[in-house]
Amino acid sequence: MSRRTVRRAAVGMLAAAALAAAPSATAAAATPPDQGPGGPVLVVTNPADHFGQYYAEILRAEGLNEFAVKTIDTVDAHALADYRVVVLAQTPLSSTQTSTLTSFASGLS
Secondary structure: OOHHHHHHHHHHHHHHHHHHOOOOHHHHHHOOOOOOOOOOEEEEEOOOOHHHHHHHHHHHHOOOOOEEEEEHHHOOHHHHOOOOEEEEOOOOOOHHHHHHHHHHHHHHO
């Protein structure tokens, strides 16, 4: 599966999850701008690249308030089981991380 296919699938699933989830303005206001209140969407960032943290701010600004944020070094198959959609910020991946994310994406189709 190519990266482009995974990205397209993730964007489509993100849109579907956003439509299914009711935004929570109270929870969004109580969380820091680079974190999320929780929900079916996981934003995975690279701790060495702070630009990935903007995804949380973008989602919140668009009214998509049902997400969580984790760094790539804390994501494994067990952690991914709690989410329906993953938004992956630009980050280098190890072969194990690539395999884990590929397995997650394949399980959603």
